[in-house]
Amino acid sequence: MTTPRFLEVEAKFAIDETTAAPELTTLPAVEKIGETVEHHLSAIYYDTADLRLTRSKITLRRRTGGKDDGWHIKLPSDLGRIELAAPLTEPSQIPDEIMSNIRAIVRTAPLEPIAQVDNRRVESILLNADDAPVAEFCDDHVTAWSLLPGGERTSWREWEVELAGEMPGTEEGTELIRQATTYLIAQGARVSSSPSKLVSALGRSQENAPLPPHLAGILLPEGxxxxxxxxxxxxxxxxxxxxxxxxxxxxxxxxxxxxxxxxxxxxxxxxxxxxxxxxxxxxxxxxxxxxxxxxxxxxxxxxxxxxxxxxxxxxxxxxxxxxxxxxxxxxxxxxxxxxxxxxxxxxxxxxxxxxxxxxxxxxxxxxxxxxxxxxxxxxxxxxxxAKPSEVLYDHLAEAYKKLMKRHQRVVDNYGDLELPLHQREDYVHDMRKTAKKLRYAAEAVGEASKKLKTGKLARSCKSLQSLLGDFQDAVTARDRLADLAQDARERGEDTFAYGMLYQREMDNAAAALEGYDDVVADIKRGFKKL
CATH class of the missing domain: 1.40.20.10 (CHAD domain)
Structure with missing residues (x-):
């Protein structure tokens, strides 16, 4: 079953109860106001007792009322938030298509109600000159209850402008949000300090929840x-x-x-x-x-x-x-x-x-x-x-030593045509895996130690990793072409095309190694500077 998925891009504003609704046709992208409807929404939000979802900026709710009642989960995204929806079921039966998106966070911990949010919403569709929707404007009158220990009942009013139609993820949509923000602030609104209704509903009661396991342990000194x-x-x-x-x-x-x-x-x-x-x-x-x-x-x-x-x-x-x-x-x-x-x-x-x-x-x-x-x-x-920087350097030096050992094996064996091709290529592949480990170690050490400047070493290892990655991709594709050719041969089909492309990937693998010696020399210089 395919779960409906939407990119949610919106702006939220705090507003006084007495402030009049704005005239949104003054926005350049809005030609007229379409349908305006009043909804009465009621949502129960779910999380673990230690608020694993909330701390991960994820919200899970079961909402009734409105045009999209059902289960909703909102996930963080670079452009806004990804919203996934599933049909309404019993409160104790969270749909599998919703649970799969949070299984790695929740795992076996039970999900329970943490807040109720009721909302009287007046929703208006904003249309462009072609009568296509560009955004929705919501005037929300909210009453919420935190169900956490120490939770309270709160009420507030807020405006939301959410992009609609083809606008989410576009430059035009970004500009519309910017214009709407400027205009609504001029009308007396304030950019909301809360990222969601759930966070507003929980308030300071979040502080009463225990920490999840990976955040509840001991703190090591930075040194x-x-x-x-x-x-x-x-x-x-x-x-x-x-x-x-x-x-x-x-x-x-x-x-x-x-x-x-x-x-x-x-x-x-x-x-x-x-x-x-x-x-x-x-x-x-x-x-x-x-x-x-x-x-x-x-x-x-x-x-x-x-x-x-x-x-x-x-x-x-x-x-x-x-x-x-x-x-x-x-x-x-x-x-x-x-x-x-x-x-x-x-x-x-x-x-x-x-x-x-x-x-x-x-x-x-x-x-x-x-x-x-x-x-x-x-x-x-x-x-x-030993000083912390010395301990870290010793581990880094051991990883570098392993890389140089594998490099020497490549130098000694790759040109030896008496060895099987795959054996020689495995030596190169081992070099790539070891370069990757050295890069990861260099990055970790560089972040931890002001004395060890590992940036050049890490960048050189990344370059080698990329170069040898191209080599390995060509080798993998070449071998799969050989498999496809064998399958075609068994079906009685012409295999000339597979052999021609096989040779092209052989050439691609050889070309990928042309910069090998120079990049290894950069790694040596980067480590020597330490």
Whole structure:
């Protein structure tokens, strides 16, 4: 079932009860006022006891009355907010299509009512010269109750201007919101200090709610080497969870970004082993590796599909027959759809939710080595305890050493034509994975230590990662062309087109390595500066 989805772009204004409604046809984009209707709306908002959704700037409500009664969830977005809707059901039966968007945040915690918001709304449709809707203007008279401990009843009036029709996400829409804001302020309104009716309804009662697990733990001093590691893990954890619902909705590039967050999280755990010490680390690393593998199946199919389309679009020979073109164009999409379905099954599993819980506990209670014990050991041996920057540098140096070891293996073996092609290419692929780990480590260390300027090193590693990523994409696409050719051969079809494109990807892989030596030299210079 496809969940209705909307991009919500709006501006909210606080207004006195006695202020007259504005004349909105003075706005350049508004030619006339369309239908004006009064609605009586009543919404119950749901969240966990520790307000996991509210703290993530997500609202979940069940609303009756008006033209769109039902379940609604609003998610943060770069342009505004994404609103998803589902039909009205019983209060205790939150639809699966709604729950899937918040499963990574809520997990197994029960959802319960946290506020009731009743609203007498006078809604007007604003039309342009072509009688097309450009916005909705709502004059809201709100009464709300916070159901949290210490919650109170509050009332207020507010205006909302929400873009409609084709306007959300456009420059014209942005300009209309700007003009409306200027005009309504001139009419006595004030830009609302609250991002939503729910936040206004809860008020200070939010302070009475407990913190969710990943925010309820101990705070490390910024000078502690573990502080940098934990903050890096926290950022990766937040990224992983933010991409989860987008992957479920199959948004563009979402699988790639969730895979990046998964790999970066695992890389930090491996690179900074010894700063954090726990048996749980191996479990988390293994589970993240499996999650990255499942995401990788879909990502590889996605990348290969894009490359195949580019190969077809750029072909100037005219030698690709229609049958081969159809398979090259369509077969990877079917493979991606199957792989994406496996991802969704994984994200719905108890195993995945348990992994997220364990990561949260690790962040809340990081298993750091007791600094007091380290000092005592240093004093007994007559030495001084290592400074935080020295500890971080040692871990960074170890990651750099691993990269140089793999680089030497590439230098010694890639040109050896007596070795199998895939073995030589695996050496290059290992180089890319190690460069990625060094980059992640450099970024984490640079954010934590003012003494270690790791920016150049991180940028050089990113350049190498990109260069070798192009190489690996060409290799992956080439191998899939070989598979398609074998399938075509078994069907008795012409395989010439597959062989021609196979050779093009061989050439693309070779071209990707042309800047390899220069980028490695940049990495060496970047590390030497430390």
């Amino acid at each position: 502690d080497p573990a502080f940098a590691v934990v903050e890096a893990l926290r950022a990766n954890r937040d990224s992983l969870i933010s991409w989860d619902p987008r992957v479920r909705r199959d948004e563009w590039d979402s699988v790639h970004q969730m895979r990046v967050a998964t790999r970066e999280l695992r890389s930090h755990l491996e690179t900074f082993e010894g700063i954090l010490v726990s048996d749980e680390l191996d479990y988390i690393e293994d589970e993240l590796k499996e999650l990255a593998r499942i995401l990788g199946e879909a990502r590889d199919a996605e990348v290969v599909e894009e490359r195949f389309h580019d190969l077809l679009d750029s072909d100037a020979t005219g030698l690709i027959d229609d049958t081969a073109a159809a398979h090259i164009k369509d077969d990877m999409r079917a493979e991606y759809n199957e792989a994406h379905a496996r991802i969704v099954d994984t994200l719905n599993s108890d195993r995945y939710l348990a992994l997220l819980d364990t990561i949260d506990q690790l962040i809340a209670h990081p298993p750091v080595v007791d600094p007091t014990a380290e000092v005592a050991e240093g004093e007994e041996s007559g030495g001084k305890p």
